Each structure stands twice: as C-alpha cells, then as structure tokens.
Amino acid sequence: DTGVSQDPRHKITKRGQNVTFRCDPISEHNRLYWYRQTLGQGPEFLTYFQNEAQLEKSRLLSDRFSAERPKGSFSTLEIQRTEQGDSAMYLCASSVTGGAFFGQGTRLTVV
Amino acid sequence: DQQVKQNSPSLSVQEGRISILNCDYTNSMFDYFLWYKKYPAEGPTFLISISSIKDKNEDGRFTVFLNKSAKHLSLHIVPSQPGDSAVYFCAASDVSGGSEKLVFGKGTKLTVNP
Numbered sequence: 001d002t003g004v005s006q007d008p009r010h011k012i013t014k015r016g017q018n019v020t021f022r023c024d025p026i027s028e029h030n031r032l033y034w035y036r037q038t039l040g041q042g043p044e045f046l047t048y049f050q051n052e053a054q055l056e057k058s059r060l061l062s063d064r065f066s067a068e069r070p071k072g073s074f075s076t077l078e079i080q081r082t083e084q085g086d087s088a089m090y091l092c093a094s095s096v097t098g099g100a101f102f103g104q105g106t107r108l109t110v111v
Numbered sequence: 112d113q114q115v116k117q118n119s120p121s122l123s124v125q126e127g128r129i130s131i132l133n134c135d136y137t138n139s140m141f142d143y144f145l146w147y148k149k150y151p152a153e154g155p156t157f158l159i160s161i162s163s164i165k166d167k168n169e170d171g172r173f174t175v176f177l178n179k180s181a182k183h184l185s186l187h188i189v190p191s192q193p194g195d196s197a198v199y200f201c202a203a204s205d206v207s208g209g210s211e212k213l214v215f216g217k218g219t220k221l222t223v224n225p
Contacts, residue, residue: 031211033213035213042115042215042217042218043213043215055211100213102154102157103154
C-alpha cells in the first residue's frame with residue numbers, strides 16, 4: 001500500500017492520559033500535515049511540516065499538543081493530559097505540491 | 112468565522128443527472144481551491160483542484176468552476192452515479208502567501224439515487 005498510513009485507527013483513552021499517533025506519508029512526499037475533524041465539521045488544520053521542519057502551527061495546537069517529524073519521514077502527534085474535547089478524528093496528509101492526500105485517520109475517544 | 116462556506120448540508124440527485132455542489136469563500140487571498148470526497152470512517156480523497164489563474168478545470172466526470180469576482184466555486188459531476196454518494200468538502204489555501212494550510216468548508220452530503 002503506497003498511501004498515507006496512520007496508526008492506530010482507533011484509540012480510547014481516559015481523561016488525563018497521554019496519547020501518541022503515528023503517520024507514515026507517501027514516501028516521496030516532503031510535505032506532511034495534521035488536521036482534526038469533529039462531527040459535522042470539515043477538517044481543521046493543526047500543523048504542517050516540510051521535511052523535518054515544522055513551518056506552520058494553528059492556534060488550535062495548544063501546549064498539550066506536540067508534533068514531530070524527526071527524520072523528515074514519519075510523524076508523530078502527541079496529546080498530553082487528554083480532555084474530552086480532544087475527542088475527534090485526527091487526519092494526516094502528505095503532498096509534494098498541489099492536492100494533499102489523506103490517510104484514513106485515527107479516531108480518538110476520551111472517556 | 113467560516114472563511115469557506117458550503118451552505119447546502121445535503122443534496123439528492125437521480126442517477127445519470129448532474130450534481131452541482133457549491134462553495135463560497137470570503138478570503139480574497141485564497142488562490143488555490145480543491146474538492147475532496149469523504150466516505151464514512153475514511154479520510155478525505157482528493158478529487159480535483161483549480162488555481163485562481165483559471166476559471167475551469169475538468170477531469171473526467173468532474174468539473175470545477177471558479178468565479179473569483181463572486182468568490183464562488185462549484186463542482187459539477189456528470190453523469191452522477193450511486194458510487195458518488197459521499198460527503199464533499201471544498202477547501203482553499205493562500206499558496207502565493209506562503210501558507211500550506213487548507214481551510215475546509217463543513218461539507219455537503221451528496222446522495223445519488225438509482
């Protein structure tokens with residue numbers, strides 16, 4: 001499979017716990033994005049990497065959120081001290097130029 | 112404040128007819144526009160895009176029209192097929208301004224009836 005891969009697909013966690021998601025982009029894509037989608041909304045931008053450099057961050061990305069792309073390949077998104085409001089679909093996408101290609105997402109449920 | 116608006120939450124059409132999905136935007140700096148299709152429990156799938164230097168882009172059954180003066184774009188699907196039933200998202204970005212961020216609308220749920 002040469003598409004964008006996200007792991008896990010589903011995560012249920014207790015409030016206050018930390019969670020980490022992984023994204024493996026399409027191999028030749030140097031741009032990587034994280035978005036969050038809640039019910040009835042379109043995806044909302046969280047952050048963007050070009051290679052290993054994090055170039056854009058949304059104000060939605062509070063200090064409990066951190067994203068890394070250490071070698072310019074896969075990326076991780078960590079949420080510390082999860083809150084119920086963090087429950088959402090977390091989407092990763094990658095691109096070279098033009099349209100971004102999305103993975104299937106990680107569905108986070110905070111209970 | 113919604114910078115990209117899809118004012119129709121849903122649309123229903125008959126198989127074989129044309130589907131027209133509309134999108135309005137407020138940020139005049141947007142210069143690149145995309146349409147995505149999303150099935151339940153999957154990530155969005157890229158369909159078609161258009162740069163602000165064009166007013167039309169066509170790919171098979173899908174055509175996107177851009178009216179910059181009206182800050183409006185539309186996606187035409189002809190002929191519509193039952194497999195086109197999905198949620199369609201319009202997205203925009205300010206590429207020449209150096210932003211890679213896509214701003215999405217809330218989506219329109221298209222149902223194509225056999």
